[in-house]
Amino acid sequence: MPHELPPSPPSLVLHDSQRRATVPFEPLDPAHVKVYYCGPTVYDLAHIGNLRAMLTADVLVRLLRHLYPRVTFVRNITDVDDKITARARANNEDIAALTARTTDEFHQDLAALGVLPPDIEPRATHNIAQMQEMIARLIANGHAYEAQGHVLFSVGSFASYGALSGRNPDELEAGARVEVAPYKQAPGDFVLWKPSDADQPGWDSSWGRGRPGWHIECSAMSHRYLGDSFDIHGGGSDLLFPHHENERAQSLCCFPGGRFANYWVHNAMLLVDGEKMSKSLGNFLTIRDALAQAPAEALRLLLLGAHYRSTLNYTQAGLLEARRTLDRFYRALENCGLTGEDETAPVSADAPDQIPPGVLAALSDDLNTPLAIAELHALAGQALAGDKAAAYALRAGARLMGLLQTTPEEWFRGGVPQDDDKLIETLIAERLAARKARDFARADAVRDQLQAMGIVLEDTRDGTSWRRA
RNA sequence: GGUCCGGUGGCAGAAUGGUGAUGCAGCGGACUGCAAAUCCGCGUAUGUGGGUUCGAUUCCCGCCCGGACCUCCA
Numbered sequence: 001m002p003h004e005l006p007p008s009p010p011s012l013v014l015h016d017s018q019r020r021a022t023v024p025f026e027p028l029d030p031a032h033v034k035v036y037y038c039g040p041t042v043y044d045l046a047h048i049g050n051l052r053a054m055l056t057a058d059v060l061v062r063l064l065r066h067l068y069p070r071v072t073f074v075r076n077i078t079d080v081d082d083k084i085t086a087r088a089r090a091n092n093e094d095i096a097a098l099t100a101r102t103t104d105e106f107h108q109d110l111a112a113l114g115v116l117p118p119d120i121e122p123r124a125t126h127n128i129a130q131m132q133e134m135i136a137r138l139i140a141n142g143h144a145y146e147a148q149g150h151v152l153f154s155v156g157s158f159a160s161y162g163a164l165s166g167r168n169p170d171e172l173e174a175g176a177r178v179e180v181a182p183y184k185q186a187p188g189d190f191v192l193w194k195p196s197d198a199d200q201p202g203w204d205s206s207w208g209r210g211r212p213g214w215h216i217e218c219s220a221m222s223h224r225y226l227g228d229s230f231d232i233h234g235g236g237s238d239l240l241f242p243h244h245e246n247e248r249a250q251s252l253c254c255f256p257g258g259r260f261a262n263y264w265v266h267n268a269m270l271l272v273d274g275e276k277m278s279k280s281l282g283n284f285l286t287i288r289d290a291l292a293q294a295p296a297e298a299l300r301l302l303l304l305g306a307h308y309r310s311t312l313n314y315t316q317a318g319l320l321e322a323r324r325t326l327d328r329f330y331r332a333l334e335n336c337g338l339t340g341e342d343e344t345a346p347v348s349a350d351a352p353d354q355i356p357p358g359v360l361a362a363l364s365d366d367l368n369t370p371l372a373i374a375e376l377h378a379l380a381g382q383a384l385a386g387d388k389a390a391a392y393a394l395r396a397g398a399r400l401m402g403l404l405q406t407t408p409e410e411w412f413r414g415g416v417p418q419d420d421d422k423l424i425e426t427l428i429a430e431r432l433a434a435r436k437a438r439d440f441a442r443a444d445a446v447r448d449q450l451q452a453m454g455i456v457l458e459d460t461r462d463g464t465s466w467r468r469a
Numbered sequence: 470g471g472u473c474c475g476g477u478g479g480c481a482g483a484a485u486g487g488u489g490a491u492g493c494a495g496c497g498g499a500c501u502g503c504a505a506a507u508c509c510g511c512g513u514a515u516g517u518g519g520g521u522u523c524g525a526u527u528c529c530c531g532c533c534c535g536g537a538c539c540u541c542c543a
Contacts, residue, residue, distance in 0.1 A: 020473095038543080046543090053543035083541065167472065167539075214541080236543030237474090243542090268474085269537065276536075305492090306482065311475075311536060318481060321493050328492095331506075362483095370483055374491040384507065440502055447504075458505050465506095 012067060012364045014232075015309060017240060017264035018164045022366050027231050028262060032070045034230035035061060036222040036261070038239055039121070041078040042102035043087040045286040046109050048303070048314060049270055049277055053236045055300060056267040056308040056367070058115045059401055060234070063363050066355065066400060074225045075118035076218060077103055079125050080201055080211055095201060109287040112296045114402045122221040124212070128203045130220040131212045134254050135192045135205075143253040147183035149195035149208050155188040158249045164264065165241035190246050192216050215246040223251060228258025234265040267308040273315055290319065295411075297403055298323035304369040304401055326403070326411065327467075329376065329394065332383035334408035336391035359397035369401060376403075412467035424455055428464050431457075 012025040027033045037057045040046055046054075057075065064071045079099040088095045110117075124131075135151050138144035143157045155161045162168055191213035196202030202209040222230065228251075235244065244264065251260040269276070272283040290299050293316060302322040306312035333339070356379060362372035376398055382390035398404035406414070416424070427446050434442035447457055454469045 041542085049543050051543080056543090081541085165472085165538080237537065238542055241472090241538060242540090267543070269543075271536080274535095302481095309474090310482090313481080315481085317493090321481075325492065327506095335507095368483075370481095370491080374483070377491055435502080438502075444503070456505060459501075460506080467505095 012063070013366055014263055014265060015366050017266045020166070025263065027068065028229055030068060032072065033064050033068045034226045035064065035071065035073045035232045035234070036226055036230060037075045038218055038235040038243070039075040039077050040106055041081045041083060042099045042106060043081070043084040044102065045288060046106050047277065048285045048287060048290055051113065051287050052270055052303050052312065053267050054110055054115050055113070055303050057234055059304065059363070059367055059369060060265065061116065062400055062402065063367070072120070072226065073118045074120045074122065074222065076221050077121060077123045078217060079103070079123050085200055112291060113287070113300055114296065114405050120225050122225060124217040127217065127220050127224060128212065130224050131216045132205050134216060134220050134250065137254050138192065138250065141253065144192055145185065146207055149210065150183055150191055151193040151207050152184060152189040153192055153246065153250060154185060155249065156186050158253050161249050162245065164248050165245045167241060167245070190215065190242065215243055216250060219247045219250040219254070223255065228255045230261060232263045232265055233261030237266040237268055240266055268311050270312040270314050274313055285314070294319045294323045297326055297405065300402060301326060305373060307370055308367055329380050329398065329404055330408040330411040332380040333391055333395055333404065336383050336388045338391050338395060339408055354393065354396055355400055356393040356397045359400065363400065372397065372401060416468065420453070424450065424466055428457065428466065432464065
């Protein structure tokens with residue numbers, strides 16, 4: 001072996017929306033990578049489209065944590081918004097109760113999916129003072145103005161407005177479909193602060209009692225927790241304009257010495273049965289709707305089965321297929337004796353619990369999760385053929401994507417009541433006796449009985465095992 | 470109307486200027502008392518018309534179709 005090159009990890013490349021290109025990721029500080037994602041507006045249950053963005057962030061952050069010693073991931077909760085006010089009114093519910101309840105549901109749903117919590121999860125209502133400071137500063141340096149109780153950002157004051165989303169402000173004006181509010185100096189100007197009626201949530205300010213506009217909260221929170229410049233800002237592609245464009249304008253004008261986000265990561269939308277998910281079509285699926293049909297990992301696998309930048313078509317058939325795929329993966333672990341939960345690496349050199357190179361290479365290539373999953377299939381095949389090292393690699397690679405987090409026992413047989421458990425064992429013994437007596441009619445009758453209970457039997461050389469159908 | 474993205478086998482979904490992954494489904498076989506699981510084998514695809522090229526699915530142009538954003542939205 002004359003040229004044994006030392007193994008070097010693949011370098012991460014990411015598609016940056018602003019550069020409109022896939023480029024090497026170079027952190028501002030390799031010792032500490034900083035990521036900000038736009039979180040939910042908490043007025044209703046999260047849907048699977050929301051989930052896609054959260055999963056993209058989750059895989060990205062898991063990968064970054066693997067590659068870098070320290071990662072700070074900030075994801076906000078938007079708990080002041082006119083949609084929240086409207087929903088609270090419709091529900092005849094207190095705003096704080098609505099946002100607390102919805103935030104709790106959001107946390108439960110993401111936890112079910114194995115989405116790791118952010119390091120910091122700031123709430124908009126806890127950062128009003130920071131927003132007001134930014135607004136005052138923007139007024140002071142000529143990027144914002146007061147008009148009829150509103151404070152507006154002056155798009156014309158920021159030369160590179162539109163650079164992120166690739167829009168030309170003049171064209172925006174020409175194509176404006178919404179009637180321009182009379183107090184705006186220019187049609188593209190957007191609200192930083194707006195006045196509140198007595199029955200709307202509001203905070204006192206030097207511009208009167210009011211509430212923040214649509215975009216300032218993320219600028220304030222990202223700055224508070226990550227500073228003038230941070231590495232990655234992400235969200236759904238529908239946020240690119242105007243939300244992220246406006247965030248960028250506010251932040252760069254407020255903190256001209258900084259760079260704000262250095263990379264922008266945007267995930268594509270998803271379709272349900274080939275159609276845009278919308279309430280009017282009746283195909284608006286919450287995370288809970290999906291979880292009623294399949295285990296959470298199946299949903300995760302399905303959503304990671306397409307590259308994050310391409311449109312994903314969600315179907316129930318796809319969800320069930322993802323579940324069968326996980327059956328195979330867990331079977332591969334079980335066959336190799338990886339029945340425990342321990343994440344620690346086995347000491348044996350031929351069974352390293354390391355991220356398989358193919359998986360790491362795929363994920364490092366702009367989060368190519370479908371290709372990484374194909375690698376898992378290859379490892380599962382090897383594991384099923386008895387390769388224990390492949391089973392460890394399968395589990396390690398899958399876990400980097402938040403998959404195979406449980407044990408085969410739990411996956412196949414979890415959630416079955418104790419009494420059923422005993423009955424199943426009894427019936428299996430009964431069937432075994434019948435088979436020994438070559439009374440196959442009786443044996444098959446027992447199997448049918450179990451089938452009716454949702455239990456599938458698998459005969460092996462070592463005996464009969466069972467699992468939920 | 471403006472801006473942008475995409476169209477790969479029955480389905481999902483990668484990749485690529487030079488014989489198009491992977492999974493599911495289908496078909497045939499092995500194993501099994503029969504199944505289940507597993508294994509082996511097989512078939513099927515780059516929307517359309519041009520251009521560049523020795524060679525295009527990949528690059529360029531037209532067309533058709535779909536989607537996103539421009540308005541709250543992951």
